[in-house]
Amino acid sequence: MATSAAQTRVPAAGLEGRGLEVRYGDAVALAAIDLRVGPGEVVAVLGPSGSGKSTLLRAVAGLEPLAAGTVTWAGEDLRRVPPHRRRFGLMFQDHALFPHRDVAGNVAFGLRVQGLPAAEIRARTEAGLAAVGLAGFGARSVRELSGGEQQRVALARALAPGPRLLMLDEPLGALDRALREHLVDELRALFARRERAVLLVTHDHEEAFALADRVLVLHAGRVEQDDDAATVWSRPASPFVARFLGYNVTTAFGAPVAVRPDGLVWSAAPGPGTVAVTVVDRTFRRDHFRIRVATATGETLDVAVREVGAPAAPAPGTPGTLALAPGAAVALP
């Protein structure tokens, strides 16, 4: 199901995982995963919880033993390279800040491990904190920080030693909406400033598309789709990906297709090529109404209704018809 389009574009340098497999006893957590992240490239692994996203990061980091497959960097096999010598950075979902060190102590940890001179450590720690908007926070205890501040300290800590690959586990996970939107911009700027490979995992597709050049959709430990972000968004490769991205998957118009709620046109009047439906639910979204309709065969579909002038959307129980907007349907295998 993975398309080959992306693989030809990716440079050979950087991270490459082939046939990665992770098992917990008899349970297969990851199976046959192929993965590439080139220098300067931002790749998002997208999937629902339990799909194996974090396990994939841990396997690449060397924290999770591989049952099969190889991880290489620029062609070098990392099998015998322990996590601390891979020069990869990992930002944990729960931040995992060291509670017995202050903010500066956390950020400086990787630099101290490298044995750098004290003056350079201090300078780079301050610069790192300034880069995430926490200048002057160095002496604070990490236990006093808010969730967003902890997030930034964790990011500064992971960036400080200059990893060649930066991995982020749900980087915006538990933050509120406003803070998330703000941080998305900051992260993009941070990623763009350096020629660094970035691999992030998220369950939020808006986050994935906002941050990543390429998106890899994971489902039950397997890759469902691996394409550039725009392609994944406009051409979901499987019913699972389509549903996960909010598409309707339907056979109401003949062959199975995926169609977004705004690719369906609701009408109270019958017309050629339409399907008879009944409205079963109606909710208000910020700038439009979303109605749920049922077809005669029992399928339910979500439809966006954005007519000028209220009350635009029909109430539950209203009969009507649905049509496909031109070019809106995506053929599914």
Added chain:
Amino acid sequence: MTPTVRARLGTVVAAAVPVGFVAVLFGYPVAAIIGRGLAPDGTLDPEPLRRVFTDPALRGVVWFTVWQAALSTLCTLVLALPGAYVLARLRFPGRSLVRALVTVPFALPTVLVANAFLAVGVPRSLGAVLLAHVFFNYAVVVRVVGMRWRNLDPHEAEAARMLGASRWRVAREVTAPALRPAVVAAATITFLFCFTSFGVILFLGGPTRATLETEIYRQTTRFLDLPLAAALSVVQLAAVLALLWLVGRSERRAAVPARLRAAREVEHAPHTPGEWVLLTANLLVMTALLLVPMAVLVVRSLTPPSGFGFDAYRALGELRRGSTLFVPPLEAVGTSLRYALAAAAIAVVVGGLAAWAGARSRSRWLDGFLAVPLGVSAVTLGFGFLIALDEGALDLRGSAVLVPLAQALVALPFVVLLVGPVLRSIDPRLREAAAMLGASPAAVRRRIDLPIAARALFAAGAFAVAIALGEFGATTFVVRPDAPTLPVVIARLLGQPGEAAFHAAMAASGILMVLVVVAVVVGDRARVGRFGEF
């Protein structure tokens, strides 16, 4: 009364019970014997105290007491810390049984263990003392440190690895600081036990080695030099208080409370060769150090002169002619159980109140206060009981109440260690939610605190039973001759000449061990998750 004042009053009343309990049953008798020794006619006579520090022999005793305790603590930490890791983090078949078995030695009476060591062929020596101290305190380190280790955030170590730190560096800079409070607590308890060790020194140390504790015993019973014994007790008590004060001071920056973690998050089956070696090596250490001496006791009990079988156990049912016991040894089983259950009930009520009061105040002075009896000579305490508790309402001499009271005193700190963290862990929002649903403060205590604490109290009770069953030092002074407990019977049997008495002692030890194992397993099963600090 405003609700706040009433809540504070409740805490004070709850704290008053354990404080009063310890003051009357521990403070008063100890003060009485010290007073009688140091100020026999009402004025303080400093001469005995001066002697402790000027007499070269006594100075040697003080010095030996300190360094053997320090060395024993060090040996215990070195051997038991890897064991704590293995039992906390590695998953292997039979682990919960191993965990229960390594706890058993902690509750066994010293007489019994000393004999097990001699039976294995360990000669009386400093080495034997150290070995026995490790045997007794291994469980303290495994349980106290293991509990903390288990609930450490594994991501912190992994984050350090990802920042380029080697395993060794992670251990030093991330894991060690996080474990420190638990290691200090375990080391303190171990040091106190070794500092006041009595039976081990007496039976295994050989004739030339004396600690403060054995010297107090010798001066009291052999030379009847009560002033000197009292001076030695004062020195011992002062050292214990100084240690607890120092530890409390250095650990004031209380540890971050550990979050309870799911097994799958922190445990794994060994997968690298190194982990297999670690597991195997530690199981071997546990077997050689802990299981072999216990197994020897059982084997000895099953191989009396009459041949392999339960003859030695059967013989426990009769009172042999010429025995120094007044009852058939088997009666001691019932006596021990009755006393232990009563002691556990007292310890659970008093310790539960202490834990509840402690959980509601930020300071932990109450825990420290209740730990003091751990560090005081059982001999002093036993004699103190005899001297002090003989007047008016406190005339408890010869009363059957005294035994469970003394045993409860010993079990009390462990009840607090087990129950306190559980109560502390109750999310305040649970109480707030209950209050918003219309529950009065009393109803919150009854419907939120109590059910959550009930399992912890039960588990603590089971451990208290185990500790009370094995308690020897204080019990031996206050027990009635016609109603001895199992450890007392074992000690008496071991003091009698003849093969039969020896095998009877082994059989009684076998029964005691089984009872202790059952109590520990029941207690471990009832724990709330793996909460608690012991």
